[in-house]
Each structure stands twice: as structure tokens, then as C-alpha cells.
Amino acid sequence: MSQSFTPLKRKNDQINNTQEESDHLYQTKELKRVNTVIYDHVGISQSSNGNGGIRMKPLNAFVTPLLTDLYQITMAYSLWKNNRHQVPTVFDLYFRKAPFGGEFTVFAGLEEVIRFVSDFHFTKDECNHIREMIPEVDEGFIEYLSKLNSSELTLYAIKEGSVVFPRIPLIRVEGPMIICQLMETTLLCLVNFASLVATNAARHRLAVGKDKIMLEYGLRRAQGPDGAMSASRYSYLGGADGTSNVLAHCFFGIPIKGTHAHSFVTSYNKEEDLKDRTIVDPQGNTHDLYELAKHYRKELGYTNTVLSELAAFTAYARTFPNGLLSLVDTYDTMNSGVPNFLCLALALHKIGYKAVGIRLDSGDLSYLSKASRRLFTEVGKKYQIDYFEKFRIVASNDLNEPTITALNRQGHEIDVFAIGTNLVTCQAQPALGCVYKLVEIDGAPRIKLSQETSKVTLPGRKTAYRLYGSEGHPLVDLLILEQNNANGDSQNNQVPKVGEKVLCLHPFEEQKRVVVTPKQVELLHQKVFSNGEVCVPLPTLEQVRSFCLHEISKIREDHIRISNPTPYKVSVSKELYDSLHQLWLQSVPIKELE
Ligand SMILES: Nc1ncnc2c1ncn2[C@@H]1O[C@H](COP(=O)(O)OP(=O)(O)OP(=O)(O)O)[C@@H](O)[C@H]1O
Ligand SMILES: O=P(O)(O)OC[C@H]1O[C@H](OP(=O)(O)OP(=O)(O)O)[C@H](O)[C@@H]1O
Ligand SMILES: O=C(O)c1cccnc1
Numbered sequence: 001m002s003q004s005f006t007p008l009k010r011k012n013d014q015i016n017n018t019q020e021e022s023d024h025l026y027q028t029k030e031l032k033r034v035n036t037v038i039y040d041h042v043g044i045s046q047s048s049n050g051n052g053g054i055r056m057k058p059l060n061a062f063v064t065p066l067l068t069d070l071y072q073i074t075m076a077y078s079l080w081k082n083n084r085h086q087v088p089t090v091f092d093l094y095f096r097k098a099p100f101g102g103e104f105t106v107f108a109g110l111e112e113v114i115r116f117v118s119d120f121h122f123t124k125d126e127c128n129h130i131r132e133m134i135p136e137v138d139e140g141f142i143e144y145l146s147k148l149n150s151s152e153l154t155l156y157a158i159k160e161g162s163v164v165f166p167r168i169p170l171i172r173v174e175g176p177m178i179i180c181q182l183m184e185t186t187l188l189c190l191v192n193f194a195s196l197v198a199t200n201a202a203r204h205r206l207a208v209g210k211d212k213i214m215l216e217y218g219l220r221r222a223q224g225p226d227g228a229m230s231a232s233r234y235s236y237l238g239g240a241d242g243t244s245n246v247l248a249h250c251f252f253g254i255p256i257k258g259t260h261a262h263s264f265v266t267s268y269n270k271e272e273d274l275k276d277r278t279i280v281d282p283q284g285n286t287h288d289l290y291e292l293a294k295h296y297r298k299e300l301g302y303t304n305t306v307l308s309e310l311a312a313f314t315a316y317a318r319t320f321p322n323g324l325l326s327l328v329d330t331y332d333t334m335n336s337g338v339p340n341f342l343c344l345a346l347a348l349h350k351i352g353y354k355a356v357g358i359r360l361d362s363g364d365l366s367y368l369s370k371a372s373r374r375l376f377t378e379v380g381k382k383y384q385i386d387y388f389e390k391f392r393i394v395a396s397n398d399l400n401e402p403t404i405t406a407l408n409r410q411g412h413e414i415d416v417f418a419i420g421t422n423l424v425t426c427q428a429q430p431a432l433g434c435v436y437k438l439v440e441i442d443g444a445p446r447i448k449l450s451q452e453t454s455k456v457t458l459p460g461r462k463t464a465y466r467l468y469g470s471e472g473h474p475l476v477d478l479l480i481l482e483q484n485n486a487n488g489d490s491q492n493n494q495v496p497k498v499g500e501k502v503l504c505l506h507p508f509e510e511q512k513r514v515v516v517t518p519k520q521v522e523l524l525h526q527k528v529f530s531n532g533e534v535c536v537p538l539p540t541l542e543q544v545r546s547f548c549l550h551e552i553s554k555i556r557e558d559h560i561r562i563s564n565p566t567p568y569k570v571s572v573s574k575e576l577y578d579s580l581h582q583l584w585l586q587s588v589p590i591k592e593l594e
């Protein structure tokens, strides 16, 4: 391979930006500016490449056909050389094991997949790069690539935000071998991290509980800028209520939240650093806020609190008189931070404003949250101010699922869990293992064998149904073979029906089988892309998040609980079971013993 390198610039080539961004994009005025500066690929555009359909662009400019492994391109070249490139194929994208020792996964990343597929084409620059990388390449192949697009691809997928289980194809890709194969790495890259983060967020959400707020604070610890943007987006999808990431707010419309850092407190070294102590009340009268706070400090006997901290809180309160949320652990949470906050809360109250609360960022968060709440209630009672006992308590500091579970066990008074590192880096499991496997070629099912049964692929063109029980919970996901009729339309064989018994078999363990009489049957796959066009309206991030939370609420509690969850049943129809095992037998070479 040649080592020469020409820097690549991918512009808004070949696309006439004749249509403004459509409503489904995350729009705010600011957002559009950000889009054009940072992500020059954003927007829906009328296609100019002949297929007449709507094309969408990936939100991230790195998402191009070259965001792939070299072997995809060398294989593509070989397929073309050997005239195998047009052979019809079917590929499944699925995972084998749910992450974090759990039994469920939240499927995310589909919108980016659809955008990537819809925009799929090699620019002139990219073709030149391929020519540089493979000097022996035939010019005919480069010519072929320059005209290649996704018009012959068809994608079926489960809805983004769905709760999904092992072995069920999340996406089924159909089309000529060359283009299906060229999808592999990029699609996996787009689905794996997105689904991992969404699942991580969903699990943290379950730990935190419905009535509490969960914020994502991970930007500084994320895996680079792209990791951070994806992490904020998919944490929100999976159940976070907001982020501290400003660009994610501007770009995706995620609610933005924040407090202040220790440096803001330590930057005040002495009282005199607070040059202006005054504040104007809602009626327009000026008060000395700092003196007023010190008055309460004396009245309450909090004489040992750190005055420079009180000065810092005053400075913040002057800036945001109705938004004071103080970080209270810089010097001593219970002997300085919380009392100082209360002095300012009283001063603000006196002149017609309301403080918001505190953030705890170290120490025993159970004990400190309870002790703070006690003090809020005590002072609130003393001065007969009702809302004091409800001051918001935000907790941060390396929170993760086990810590949150421990806090729940011990009891706490935390209202908001702000989670950074563990949420965005998925420290408990850094990758999801979605794979992309060939399951049919030229109409014939294909199988990939393995010593490990779990790695054997399920051959053939399959679709999935979710069968629900009488209590409204999903009982089992069932994969059945799908066949094409003479028109090329799909025809479902043995489709499960409400009220009719269905035999559901474990794909590899014959003795594990159940008969289900579903109360509701849900088709999981829908056609999302065909004939060069996106076939479904893309929901907003907000809609996908609501859908995700609703789907999680439908799953039986024991499947999603944190410790020792019950495995959810993923099964195959009798026809698929027979086809799989027949193919398996045919494919295993018979060993000869001597
Ligand atoms: N009640 C609790 N039960 C279980 N874990 C807790 C509890 N309170 C806090 N934690 C967790 O314990 C860890 C404490 O962190 P660490 O040992 O670094 O101390 P720290 O409080 O941050 O001290 P420092 O002030 O030195 O930074 C954090 O991960 C925090 O989330
Ligand atoms: O702990 P995380 O879940 O990653 O949440 C984000 C952390 O980032 C901030 O401080 P930083 O960690 O930068 O400094 P600190 O630990 O000294 O507070 C914040 O105060 C949190 O502690
Ligand atoms: O706003 C905050 O409190 C914040 C944001 C990011 C990281 N740590 C804290």
C-alpha cells in the first residue's frame, strides 16, 4: 500500500442545498449557525444524483464512506474484479450479549445510519484517496466507485429507542454484495457506541429512580469531541434529563444545566475580593447583600464559616439572584458550605429572591444530603419559610450504578444525580459487540459456524415479532423466516397471531421451548430505506427518548433489574430452527478418524 497522503476535505459536494433543514432536525436559531461552522454536512437536501428521492446528510462530518476499515475497500475491489459485486445479499446487524451484565440493550444510532446510507457516495477526492491507497487499482473500479450510491439498498430496522435483546437483527441490510459489505464498519461504528451509551443511561436512570433528576456531566472525561457529542446525545435518549454540554444543547436541543466549580469559590481569597456587595431587589431598591448574609451568619451563630466562601456565594447570587445553587464542599460542607449557603438564601429571601440549592461533590453523599436537608428544614422553620426544606440537593463525584444503588439502600435526600465519567465513558463496559454477518447470498441462506454456539449465525432472511402476555409485558421475541413473493415483496410465513398458540424454540437448545398464546403481536422490523429514499419519518431526539422510556416501562421488572436479571427469551420458529440445523449439518465437514 502506498504511504502518500493528500489531506482530505469533504465539502457539500454533489448536493444542491435547495431545501432548508426540515422540521424533524433539532432546530434552534443558534443551532443552524453551529451546524454550518462545525458540522458542514448537516441538512436535508434534494438529491441531485438521479434517484429523485430525499437525501439526508450525516450529522457528523466524519461519517463518510471512508470512515471504514481498509479491508472493506480491498474486498470491494476484489468483488468487482471477480464480477461478484452485484450478487444479491442479506446482512444482519445484531449483538450476542447485552452489556453491563444485564439482559437488555437500548437500540440507538439508527438516525445516523439512515443519514449515512441515504448520503452514501464517494467524492472525487475520496476516489483519489483510494487510488493513492491501492496503487495497483484498476481505473475502471475507481470509475465504478465514483458512480456508486445506495439506490439498490434496502434497510429494515427496529425503531430507535427500542429495548432489544441478543441475536435479534437490529438492522437487516439487503442489496448487491459490494454495497452491503461497504456498510459494515460504518454501521457498526454508528450503532455500537450509541446503543452502549443509551443502555448505560437507561440503567443509571433505573438506579436513580423515576422521581429524581439525572444529569450528564461527562464532556471533560469523554472520548474526545466526537465521543462527547455522541455521549450527550445518547445519554439523553436513554433517560438523562439534561447535559452540561453546551454544544450538545445547541446542536441537539438537549436541556442544559449547570452549577459552578470549586475554582469559583477558591478564586475569592478574602472578603475584600468582593468589590461590589450590592444587589438591586425586584422593586429597584439597592441592598448590601453581603452584609445582610453576614447578619444572618451572626444571628444563626455560624461564626466559623469561611468568609471568602461567603463572598464567592454572594458574587454568584448577585449575578443570578434567583439561581443560587452553591457548591458547598470546598472547605467543609456542614461547618461552612451549607451554613454559608443558608445565610445567602435568607438574605435573598429578605429582599424578594429565592435561592435554588446546593451541590455536594465529595464525602459521604448519603449522610451529607440528609444532614443538609435537616438544616434546611430547621432554618426554614425558624424563619417560617416553607420552601427552604425543599432546596434542591445535587450530588456529583464519580457516581455510578453501584454507588447510586448503595445510596438508595442507605437512604438519602438527593434530588439530582449529576453523572460524568461513568456515564459517558461507559467505564463498566467500554464496548458493545454488535456484529454484521452475511445471512443470505443469491437467495441461499448462509451460516457462519463457531466452536462457541453463541457465535453461530442464524441463516436466512428473517423478521422479528414481539409477543406480549396478558399483563401487557413482552414475553418473547420470535424470529421467523421471511420469503419474497413473485413481485419481490416480502411475505411472512408463519406470522404469529393474537390468541393463537405459537411454538417458540431456543435456536440451539432443543429442550428449551415454550408455547405462547400472545395477547398482542408486534412486528419489530420496519422498512426504513429503499429505492434511494428514506421510507419513514425520522422522529426527533425528544420523541425517541419518550419512546425509549415508554418501552422500558413495558419490560417486566425482573428482566431489567440491576442484579441477577431474568434472561428474556429470544426464540426461533420451527421452520427457522430446522433450516438452521440442516444448514449446520451440511456445513460441518465430517472428520475422519484414523
Ligand atoms: N454513602 C455512600 N455510599 C457509597 N458510596 C459513596 C457514598 N458517598 C459517596 N460515595 C462515593 O464514594 C467515593 C468517594 O470518593 P473519594 O474516596 O475520592 O472521596 P471524596 O469524597 O471525593 O474525597 P475528597 O474530598 O478527597 O475528594 C465517590 O465515588 C462517591 O461517589
Ligand atoms: O465525577 P464525575 O461523575 O466524572 O462528574 C463530573 C465531575 O467533574 C467535576 O469535577 P472534576 O472531577 O473535574 O474535579 P473534582 O473531582 O476535583 O471535583 C465535578 O465537580 C464532578 O465531580
Ligand atoms: O455544572 C456543573 O456543576 C458541572 C458541570 C460539569 C462538570 N462538573 C460540574
Ligand SMILES: [Mg+2]
Binding pocket: 397, 398
Ligand atoms: Mg472528580
